[in-house]
Amino acid sequence: MVLKNSKILVIDDDADVLMAMRLLLKPFVKEVVIEKNPNNILSQIDKVSYDIIILDMNFNGLVNTGNEGIFWLNEIRKQKPETSVILMTAYAEIDLAIRGLKEGAADFLMKPWKNEKIIETITTILNHKKSKSTQKSQLKSSTVEIIGDSILMKDVYVKLRKVAPTDANVLVLGENGTGKDLITRALHDNSHRRDKAFIKVDVGALTASLFESELFGYKKGAFTDAREDRKGRFEAANGGTLFLDEIGNISLSQQAKLLTVLQNRQVTPLGSNEAIPLDIRLICATNSDPKLLADESKFRKDLIYRINTVDIVVPPLRDRGTDIMELSRHFISIYAEKYNKNPFSFDAGFISKLKKHDFPGNVRELQYVLERAIIMTDGHLLKAEDLVFSSIERPITTPSLESKSLNLDDLEKNAILTVLEKHKGNVSKSAKELGITRAALYRRLEKYEL
Template sequence: MAKEGSIVVVDDNKGILTALQMLLSATFRNVITLSSPNNLIYTLQREKIDMVLLDMNFTSGLNNGNEGLFWLKEIKKHAPSVHVVLFTAYAEIDLAVRGIKEGASDFIVKPWDNDKLLTVLTGIMNKRKSVPKQKKEENCTVDFFWGDSPAMQRVRSYIEKVAKTDATILITGENGTGKGLLANEIHRLSLRNKAPMVHVDMGAITETLFESELFGHVKGAFTDARTDRTGKFEEANNGSLFLDEIGNLSYQLQSKLLTAIQQRSIVRVGSNQLIPVSARLICATNQNLQDMVSKSLFREDLLYRINTIHVEIPPLRERPKDIVPLAEQFIQKYATRYNRDVQVLTKEAKAKLTAHSWDGNIRELEHTMEKAVIICESETLGEDDFHLARKKESATITSVSTLEEMEKIMIQKSMDKQHGNLSAVASELGISRQTLYNKMKKYEL
């Protein structure tokens, strides 16, 4: 068989470099070994390289894998077409999974098996030759999943009736239940589906940029306003405007949003011109807005405006019949994305997934399936391929090993105590709501 392709091996262990030089030279046309990643980018720019086999750690005493992730990003920035396979110790598999999410093609666990290593590398080379660049992302999206549970069928019947109207809809439900996906489905079923649906994460907008983001601004309105800018309301004109996490909006900004909704018009920052807008409003939150109203944290008049139609998405634990079908959709999605041959869940695996509480709902299930697809080495996923998190209540500060874990637990405990009221949580923890929101994103709370 003719030798094909060029590979760079980066590892600080000279014994490993020598062994891989001998092994890979029988398969690859060109094998380059580097004991440090410092010259890696230069090598990629000078040579025609197809693949990099990259170690995760290079500095003595450091074994957190961050160096490998850093160099992975550098490779993808300077040579995005080059495939990267991560070389990792068994204890770093979670980092390797994170690396695949950030663009690595696969990972090899040390100590490696020669036949398996060659199978992985040559498999990537063959796919590089035969698969069009854009095919990898085809059919990777998962549409809104209604399922067969009675609760979701009631939601479906309700949505199909109201979607074709222009009524404002409020979607509530726990984190990870698919509120954003349902909003997309409402827009798809609406009479406005030929126009855009604009998504706004209300918790991620700072107070100083709120008006500019939603209403736009004119050139010179403030220091960095170098050109006119269209706001989200105008972008969604004749379409739908989805305001996610609306419960995170401060009381002061709620009045500005209410004015725009009532007048069906906006004024760009720095202008006096009234601009009419026609956007169907869809809002979502995981908080109890009526409870927030009683505590003067949310405007009652705004709640009336956004709550013409109220839809509650039930948590996944209340619809166990939907767990396996959803899991199978995610298997298909990530098997396509990561070029895996995983196809089947065993009977035992289905039972394990169905019995789990899924406190993180569909988001947790999707993350679990993605990780399992990446790590699985066969076409079948068994019960041992899933390492499911324990219930949040079982976590204690005495059992954590890092400051980040402790911080996550403290935030979760405060959220439970305050029943999801983020303003109260931020106040209790002594941080701003924006900082709290960023940390919730980081820890997937």
């Protein structure tokens, strides 16, 4: 059924190939369009949304480099990233086809092809797209969309689909910048409470004096500055979802107060003797190591059991493989539009540098790095030198004298990193302490790729 409703565009400068492909596909699909001139590709896909584009890798009979196919693949992905592209190549061009896969092609076909192989390849891609679309639609948030199709993220989606419709308490674990907020929002937006309140509290930032008043509320006159009644966050979330962020940072005394509320399913505002019944869905998140949460000297086990009916671990970006490029395309598109710039493409050096970086700041770091690149780049091709990774996300270590490098470049680089860390990335203050100009510091930052 998916194949029967599909629209396919075939691009090849060989009229015989186009006719053979059209005759083969026409009985199976809804529409087959053939195109001999690759310069018409962008206008074709602008008029019609194709499910699959079958693209030859060479359009110059004298120079079979395959670069034409890679170029048009990138152009198609810029304009229609959701469209799957199958490359057609001869056996001798297999390395180029593999390069095409790395740059976003869905698959490749060998010339001469086998008819059943073409139908099988197209069907597989269409079924995968349908599965992906269903998966995303089931988890789509009213405010955000979770991006990524890596194996680790698919495991997250499976848990989300199973847990979101329930009232089970969820603990979301993950490093800073991995997107824990998006997961919690998706849990709410795909629950039966989606039309009710979603209240977020960074409990790790609440002082001991504010903890109770913010969470439980208070009555007028309960303390010196209590000039009127105020609802706490628990009461404000009644009927909906309460999200307690940085739960791993609260003290043992705060944990005890929180546990009492969760056990009794009611809250008593400060200055009142009247308990208010609670009907909430509780979601908590932390970047703390789960081993620390298991240490009863730091976190109560009875509270862990209350908040952790199900846990969802959001993987770090460095472990998400192809998601890095998918997220990069997403952010580049967003910031190109935000800063009124034409669509961007990127070269192999840009991709290689992205993939080699370990992203200690995760998705948040990727987002800021790409925003900076879009702002600072004059052209419309992003290159490796446009990626500048911040030293703020890199931990500064002090090696022993025996292990410390005495190479002058290493000493200078470490000095710059130390001063930048000290001044929280402020270039002016760092340059002043180092005794050099801002311009000289920027040159060194570029030299050491900091």
